[in-house]
Amino acid sequence: MTRLEDPLDVGGVRVPNRLYRAPLLECAGNGPDAVDTLVADLEPAARAGAGLVCQGAAIVREEGGCAAPNMTSVADPSFVADLERLTDAVHAHGSKIAIQLEHGGLRSMETWHAAYRREHPTLQQLAVSRPPFPLRLLDRAGLLSYDAKVLSTAEVYDLAADFGRAAANAVDAGYDLVHLAGANMGIVHQFLSPFYNRRNDEFGDGVRFLEVVHDEIRDRVGDVPLATKVPTETEAPSFVRPRLTRGETVGVCRRLAEIGYDALAPVNGSVVWDMSIIRGAFPARAWRDGQFRDGYVETFGGRTRALLVALGNWIESRWYDFEPAWNAELCRDVRDAVDVPVLAEGGIRQRGQIDRLLGRDCDMVGMARPFYAEPELPARLLADENDESVAPQTRVVCENCNNCTVPQATGAPGICRTPAVLKRAGELRRQHAYDRD
Template identity: 30%
Template sequence: MPSTIPAPHASAPRPRERGTTPSEATTPALFRPITIRGLEIRNRVWVPPLCQYSVTARDGVPHDWHLVHLGAMAAGGAGLVMAEATAVSPEGRISDHDTGLWNDAQAEAWSQITAFLRSQGAASGIQLAHAGRKASVWPEFRRLPGSQPIEEGGWPTVAPSAVAFDGLREPTALDEPGILAVIDDFRAAARRAVDAGFDLVEVHAAHGYLIHQFLSPLSNRRDDRWGGSLENRARLLLETVRAVRDEIGERMPLFVRFSATDWAPGGWDEEQTSIAAGWAAEVGADFFDISTGGLVRDVRIPVGPAYQAAHAEFVGDRAGVSVSAVGRITTPAQAEALVASGAADAVMFGKAMMRDPHFALRAAHELGADTSMWPPQYVRARPDLNDGEW
């Protein structure tokens, strides 16, 4: 990190795309390709990281479930398919059923999945993560309360400060060598992501996990160079982005996922998010995936249609960066309006994609977009070749 952190470009204009060609002028905004560094993504219908808690061997190695889960969405027309929050170290897992990228066996397994995604025309991304104080919990399917006991396969957790997430065991505050080791783990995982054939990587700085824990003053009580001021609380994020960029080179896109607000007084908010996004862009990040929440339990969140999209628009406009929106965006028309208006550059569809892995094909049909992305095996089912109805 330089002696001074780059100033936020809060007043910078939002980047604008090049003028549209005649063919693009008639193409719905949601289905116009987007180029980020050396990668062209075929449309703006994207799959966010969706934790599956399905590594029953507890070794972090993805398997057939992950291939079918992600592959179906690629075959279903998604432009970008993001693999779930994938731990950069064993202790960084949310649960012992999570995927990982801390060894070569995991990278080899991921390479089979990225090859299939590419064969279907989709870009592949992976979210690199460390759960911090929210690690060592039971897999979601078991829904047992509290931390997984050490004697039953759990492990000690770490955080910026020894402040527990409500209902979980108290973490150990990371010391300086521990923080530097985390950065090295992200660096090594990024190298394996390249080797595994991913087209882009995302640094997970959201949902109350380790980097978010450093960002928020509610969980970061430190008084050293990793805590206190916004510059210090953002240091882990910026050092991680810098390390990941060093590993992946200049052509591969680097995303960051933020929670734009903790929804709690005195916590992380969209103003701080926009400043940190500007800094992250200065040191190598290209695109920002904007969600909310996760740091504090039982906060009041005004959930509703596209309830987080305004936060994405705020961060994009204030920081002058490209953003995606996520959260209760369930219809093609909703998403088209967000992208066409410039509120977001792409839309992440989570539950909508899980309900219908062919959501992108359906959206193309409803919006009148090009249908050439249909897999040839499925073309005979295309609505325009039948009765016109989905």
Template identity: 30%
Template sequence: MSILLSPLTLHGVTLRNRLWVSPMCQYSAVDGMPQDWHHVHLAQFATGGAGLVMAEATAVSPEGRISPDDVGLYTDAQRDAWTPIVAAIRARGAVAGVQLAHAGRKASTWAPFAPARGSVPPEAGGWPTVAPSAIAYEGYAAPAALDRAGIDQVVADFAAAARRAVAAGFTVLEIHGAHGYLLHQFLSPLSNRRTDEYGGSLANRARLLLRVLDAVRAAAPDAPLLVRLSATDWMDGGWDLAQTVTVAQWALEHGADMFDISSGGLVRHQQIRTGPGYQVGFAETVRRDTGAPVCAVGLIEDARQAEQVLADGAADAIMAGRQWLRDPHFALRASVSLGDEIDYWPAQYLRARPGWA
């Protein structure tokens, strides 16, 4: 059996393989409510053999949405709308996860396929945004700096969303601390210019993330808890890999089980260098220096490439996004490519399995 298609146990939960679906925003919600699109979109990956199906960045408050078309878990009605979707994922043998998020200064923006760009004005359904400091993301409206009461509310919102996620049936939770969203904004000195206990030193800039971790762990004590981190801002003077390693070590002490290592997203003028597996080295460093399990992401597009990442000891699991969109049966095809026998080919699809008679 390949490493890629071998099981992995995390916080007492066993996932059938290590080829997982990254959270991918669909910008298809109505008032934060997932729709039939989300049901079909996510359940198909479970049919296709994924070990973990992670629902997209799901806002913990209305103002935490990236766009007016984002899903949320800040009402009980949203919890109830997620419940049949989660059940469909689980019925097909995958573990269901959700990424809990707050977009901060990158909230209230138009969806990527909308005709407009930038911040959504109030008359079109937009809202004022918040951040650690009143520094705008280039091309977006200026945010208001959160006061201490606002910070406390963010922590409470993450905890409440975690409780709703568990009630909806989600097994795995991920805290979004990457891609320039609120928790990343607090971490990076490029966006955090505070002079109180939430700014300045690394310990201060990490304080909100660690408080959120404590709150989510208390709200969901039995859930495997992932944290997505951007390993670098790809900018001089910004967040970097050394700080990522240190904060990951602290996060382990606050209840994190695994890290999902990505990069970038904080500033528009980032100097990013892409290529096949371009972020794998970041994951490998975090894994080596903390001893924690990690997911690798970033242009990992075929089974043999994914298997090699795991065989090299760079990661414990693979999160893929675009490749799952291209091929919702990525894991089934991977089993053929790697010569593995798996017992979760859907019976309805066996006639398409190479070598089936």
């Protein structure tokens, strides 16, 4: 039986166990305190025993492409070189560290963040093809703002080269793995999606873009382990067509493994960034919180628009209810089709659940939002060497309330904001639940 404590080889790198901190928004930016912020956010997971720590999505260009405020760019080699302090801090605890690379494309802030658009009036979104008709309707309604720059073939190659350069910067700074943000409506997702991609050149086959990115990274840094998220779009409303089916996603994963990707993280989702990827309750506390009210107005361009976004959030919370391990079946299908490690995340909350997933549905399990409340969560889920005492019922304190996510639209840091959850985490800390020898 595969255990959480067992090591795993990913592209020639030995990860000491099969628990990873999945990518989150650290909101560190690129200012003078950025590296300190990242160390404070990520080192606790390594100290608590996570085999792999994934830094959240980092942008491959210096300007444009940020999907949320205060995302970190890794286009400047001098800035990335200072991130060696972060990789050293993680390595000191025996863990490995990955960096997730992204460009937001049509999901970038220049589309949806009203204040950012005013501050950057000349920025255009990068687009795989002309924005789909439903999104153009939202533009006409004034809820989004599209001034899309459809990439030429040469410009697609340039973008792939930016991914390669960013990966080289990261590997020089000591990162062990490179992880592409291949879902959640980023540019990689848009290449893979028939909803977005209607190109008539070689990149009309979205896997081709991932192949070119793979080659760019290999040319610059050799055999660094390379992973990517791979989306389905089965959670989109039934009238949305065309979209990625589960079978098509399995086929994409099979091709990526053949190209040379070393690990895959399949995820169910929609064609847009919505609550299908962060399932749970409507974050009522976050929307009511007075300290963020003016920020929501500034972000969404007025009180009426902020209320409409909140209403949409409420509707989505009813549509996409929380489901434990909601990507498990998709991961199992992919695992049966490829011979590289399959990473599962999304709704994994309990040790017994993890034990059932490993070796059947996936090779490694990741958690994201629970780390906001419990930065040292692995200490409670992992056994000491030769210790069988970790109870299957051990579970995270996260309640899937999503109050951590909405304030990030204003640039607020990703932290747990629910008193009952924080109280429980505090009780566990007083009981030394996060202590490790």
